[in-house]
Amino acid sequence: MSPTDPTAPLLAAHGLEKSFGTNRVLDGVDLEVRRGDVLVLIGPSGSGKTTVLRCLNGLETPDAGVVSFDGGPRVDFAQKVSKADRTALRDRSAMVFQHHNLFPHLTVLQNVIEGPVQAHGVPKAEAVARAERLLARVGLADKRDAYPSELSGGQQQRVGIVRALALEPQLLLFDEPTSALDPELVGEVLTVLRELANEGWTMVIVTHELGFARQVADEVLFFDGGVIVERGAPAQLFTAPQKERTRRFLDRLL
Numbered sequence: 001m002s003p004t005d006p007t008a009p010l011l012a013a014h015g016l017e018k019s020f021g022t023n024r025v026l027d028g029v030d031l032e033v034r035r036g037d038v039l040v041l042i043g044p045s046g047s048g049k050t051t052v053l054r055c056l057n058g059l060e061t062p063d064a065g066v067v068s069f070d071g072g073p074r075v076d077f078a079q080k081v082s083k084a085d086r087t088a089l090r091d092r093s094a095m096v097f098q099h100h101n102l103f104p105h106l107t108v109l110q111n112v113i114e115g116p117v118q119a120h121g122v123p124k125a126e127a128v129a130r131a132e133r134l135l136a137r138v139g140l141a142d143k144r145d146a147y148p149s150e151l152s153g154g155q156q157q158r159v160g161i162v163r164a165l166a167l168e169p170q171l172l173l174f175d176e177p178t179s180a181l182d183p184e185l186v187g188e189v190l191t192v193l194r195e196l197a198n199e200g201w202t203m204v205i206v207t208h209e210l211g212f213a214r215q216v217a218d219e220v221l222f223f224d225g226g227v228i229v230e231r232g233a234p235a236q237l238f239t240a241p242q243k244e245r246t247r248r249f250l251d252r253l254l
C-alpha cells in the first residue's frame, strides 16, 4: 500500500495494549479512521478512552500494538520504536484536552504560535498569519493580545482548538473537550467542532455529549473495561445497541 493510497485509512491502530502496573487499561483495541471521518469514543469513566488518544498522540507508549498513518510505515510497539518513528507518529495528530492547558503567561497569539515556531520551525511571520486566520475563524480575532485568564472558559477552549489546528495535523484528537465547561459555554465549543467536521477534518472525539455524537459521528465506539464492546453508525448504536453492556450504559445517560 503506497503512502498516498487514497483508499488506505488515515489512521489504523491494531491490537493496542497498555497496562499501568497490574491495571490492564487497554486490552487489544483496534480502530481505523478514514479521511474526513469523525470517530466518537464513548463509555464509562476509566474504560480506557483517554489512554487510546494518548497512545495515538505519543503521550503514552502502548505495550503492544501496531499504528500506521496513511498506509505508511507500521510502528510496532511490541518492538523497540526509534525516536524518529515516534516523532513522526506524534506529528500526525494534535490533541485538544479537557482543560485547555494554555500557558497563562503568554497571550492568545503567543500560545497559538508557540508550537508551530518552536516545534515545527515555522517562520514567525507565517505562524502569526496562520494564527490570526484561525482565530478569526472561531470568532476570536479581537482576543489575540489577551491573556488566557481574561477569557471565558469557552473562549479558552476555542483557543485550545486553534492551537491544535495551527500545527496543521492530519488528525485532531479531542479528549472530553467540553466536560470542564459550565453548561452555558458547551454550545459554542460544540459549534466549532461541528464546523470542523463539516470542513472535512478527520477527528477522534471522546465525549459524553451523546446528542452531539449522534449528529457528527460517522462511527461510534463503545468502550468498557479496556476493550471496544460495540461499534457502529450512531443511528444504529444509539437506537438499537446489540450488546447488553452498551444498552445499560446508554440507558443511564439518555
Ligand code: ADP
Pocket: 020, 023, 025, 043, 044, 045, 046, 047, 048, 049, 050, 051, 052
Ligand atoms: P477514560 O478516559 O475512559 O475515563 P482512562 O484512559 O483515563 O479512561 O483511564 C483508564 C484507566 O487507566 C483508569 O483506571 C486510570 O486510573 C488508569 N490510568 C490512566 N492513566 C494512568 C497513569 N498515567 N498511571 C496510572 N494509571 C493510569
